Amino acid sequence: MHLLFFAIASHLLIFKQFTALDFDLATTLLIGLPTAFLVGESSLDLFSLQTSTIIKCYVLFYAFLGLSIILYRLSPFHRLYHFPGPLICRVSKLWIVYIAYKGQYYKYLKELHGKYGDFVRVGPEEISIGTADGVIDVLGAGGLPKGRFNDPARTTNGPNPLNVLTGEEHAKRRRLWNRGMSTESLAEYAGLISRRAEQLVNVIPCDQGPVNIMDWINYFSFDFMGDMAFGGGYELMKAGYDKDELIKTLDKNMVTAVMVSNIPWARKMLGRLPYLNERIYKQRAYGKRIAAARFDCDSDKKDLWYHLMDKAGLEKEKPSKESVVSDGMLAINAGADTTARVVTFLIFLLLDNPTWLHRVRAEVDAAFPTGENTLDLSKYGSLTYLEACINETLRLYPPVPSNGSRRVPNGSGGRLIAGRFLPEGTEVFISSYVLHRSSRNFAPYSETFWPDRWLSSVLNAPELCEPPEGKVHNTIAFIPFSYGPHNCAGRNLARLEIKMLMSLILSRFELSLAENFDKDAWLASFRDYFVLRPTKPLYVILKRRDPKC
Numbered sequence: 252m253h254l255l256f257f258a259i260a261s262h263l264l265i266f267k268q269f270t271a272l273d274f275d276l277a278t279t280l281l282i283g284l285p286t287a288f289l290v291g292e293s294s295l296d297l298f299s300l301q302t303s304t305i306i307k308c309y310v311l312f313y314a315f316l317g318l319s320i321i322l323y324r325l326s327p328f329h330r331l332y333h334f335p336g337p338l339i340c341r342v343s344k345l346w347i348v349y350i351a352y353k354g355q356y357y358k359y360l361k362e363l364h365g366k367y368g369d370f371v372r373v374g375p376e377e378i379s380i381g382t383a384d385g386v387i388d389v390l391g392a393g394g395l396p397k398g399r400f401n402d403p404a405r406t407t408n409g410p411n412p413l414n415v416l417t418g419e420e421h422a423k424r425r426r427l428w429n430r431g432m433s434t435e436s437l438a439e440y441a442g443l444i445s446r447r448a449e450q451l452v453n454v455i456p457c458d459q460g461p462v463n464i465m466d467w468i469n470y471f472s473f474d475f476m477g478d479m480a481f482g483g484g485y486e487l488m489k490a491g492y493d494k495d496e497l498i499k500t501l502d503k504n505m506v507t508a509v510m511v512s513n514i515p516w517a518r519k520m521l522g523r524l525p526y527l528n529e530r531i532y533k534q535r536a537y538g539k540r541i542a543a544a545r546f547d548c549d550s551d552k553k554d555l556w557y558h559l560m561d562k563a564g565l566e567k568e569k570p571s572k573e574s575v576v577s578d579g580m581l582a583i584n585a586g587a588d589t590t591a592r593v594v595t596f597l598i599f600l601l602l603d604n605p606t607w608l609h610r611v612r613a614e615v616d617a618a619f620p621t622g623e624n625t626l627d628l629s630k631y632g633s634l635t636y637l638e639a640c641i642n643e644t645l646r647l648y649p650p651v652p653s654n655g656s657r658r659v660p661n662g663s664g665g666r667l668i669a670g671r672f673l674p675e676g677t678e679v680f681i682s683s684y685v686l687h688r689s690s691r692n693f694a695p696y697s698e699t700f701w702p703d704r705w706l707s708s709v710l711n712a713p714e715l716c717e718p719p720e721g722k723v724h725n726t727i728a729f730i731p732f733s734y735g736p737h738n739c740a741g742r743n744l745a746r747l748e749i750k751m752l753m754s755l756i757l758s759r760f761e762l763s764l765a766e767n768f769d770k771d772a773w774l775a776s777f778r779d780y781f782v783l784r785p786t787k788p789l790y791v792i793l794k795r796r797d798p799k800c
């Protein structure tokens with residue numbers, strides 16, 4: 252009986268107070284508390300106790316502690332009791348870790364919102380919001396800071412990348428990024444995109460059997476982002492395969508990252524596993540090696556590196572080299588596979604919707620008659636159909652479909668979010684996939700590729716059907732690049748890259764899906780490891796439109 256009370260008291264007085272206990276401290280407490288109990292029970296003579304008594308004490312302590320935690324999380328005394336959600340999610344985060352491991356978090360969130368409504372308790376301290384009313388309250392200026400989901404990305408032994416910085420530190424570093432992504436800067440990068448896009452259309456196997464176009468788009472995207480962030484160095488298109496297993500390593504690390512992000516306390520424990528450490532080390536070492544080459548060449552080329560280094564000397568304080576390396580690696584991690592995924596999804600959607608393929612191709616052909624330079628950025632403004640298709644792709648398959656959490660700050664007394672009070676310490680999720688596919692935000696055909704929804708009525712496009720009755724187009728719910736001060740720093744670059752690459756691919760090739768391509772199996776192979784990833788190849792047949800090009 253004493254042990255039961257001791258375990259309950261340990262829960263209520265110690266463990267309950269710290270929702271994010273440090274792993275080492277938690278381990279010490281879990282060993283130390285039952286030991287302290289035994290010392291007290293044996294009147295300070297531990298050696299007088301039998302081994303079986305000691306083992307029983309530990310086992311019962313953990314059982315009572317676990318029971319106390321579970322009952323509390325389910326009880327009306329819990330501050331999130333009034334929010335509906337599956338029993339298993341209310342009890343522990345481990346179920347979501349399993350769902351995340353399976354890569355199904357985005358679909359699970361959508362299913363839960365369909366069943367439970369706009370506010371769902373997806374963990375003991377976690378709420379997912381499924382209404383667009385939450386976008387500004389959660390993500391906007393004056394919204395919520397980044398939550399514990401992002402903790403594993405933070406490092407204590409070096410500068411952190413932009414995406415996990417907060418407050419003034421974030422604003423300062425974001426200024427460098429914004430300069431690097433200004434209209435003038437983008438015009439500078441167009442040459443780099445064009446050179447890499449030309450390389451892709453020249454090396455990609457065509458006029459033969461099916462090609463996994465997804466791999467080639469990935470090689471393009473990593474090569475280009477390597478140019479931007481580190482002045483080059485990857486050369487995957489030249490090799491024709493993932494020669495240093497850069498993509499493979501990144502992909503594997505993302506699976507671990509997404510699981511650990513859901514249980515940040517486990518980071519320390521997992522960080523001690525040599526196998527995992529080796530992979531993370533490999534990824535960092537690769538980035539550092541390439542960054543070192545960029546330092547050595549010390550060119551004044553106006554790439555992203557130039558701006559992140561503040562080579563123009565516009566800041567009072569020069570950023571440290573370490574912080575630039577850290578942000579350079581962020582550019583690769585955040586910008587390469589996200590952009591590649593949109594191009595891959597867009598190619599699939601166009602091939603699956605030939606009417607739109609022909610429309611977009613005709614538009615590109617008109618803008619860039621054969622041989623004309625696709626570098627003329629002013630032409631991209633006229634590619635309305637392509638723009639509509641890009642938006643529709645981002646809506647249906649947002650590359651970051653579930654995103655990390657935000658947190659109601661401790662000491663804030665709680666916040667009113669989308670009309671509901673959320674107590675301090677609550678971790679809040681708002682998923683683009685859930686909002687984009689809701690018929691309350693986009694209708695009709697919320698689950699279908701229908702680019703028409705993006706074309707305004709002023710567009711002279713008589714071949715398009717009139718917008719049907721009950722059209723809903725809630726732009727605040729369109730958040731593929733997130734929203735607010737932490738929105739995507741590279742969104743304009745990503746859009747430019749997608750447009751330039753798609754225009755070139757469409758003007759050079761006739762494309763079709765491979766004969767036995769199983770569309771349903773491909774779509775079912777998508778996994779959400781922070782970035783949405785098809786795990787099956789996208790086989791496409793490419794034929795040159797003009798054999799001379």
Ligand code: HEM
Binds near residue numbers: 587651746
């Ligand atoms: C279609 C392609 C892309 C998509 C869908 C995308 C999406 C996102 C999203 C949803 C976020 C917010 C993440 C969060 O809230 O934690 C984000 C942040 C970010 N993205 Fe992108 N991204 C894309 C391309 C790029 C590119 C090309 C770059 C840079 C070269 C980039 C750099 C960043 C950075 C630096 C952040 C952190 C911003 C901050 O915290 O202030 N992204 N992106």
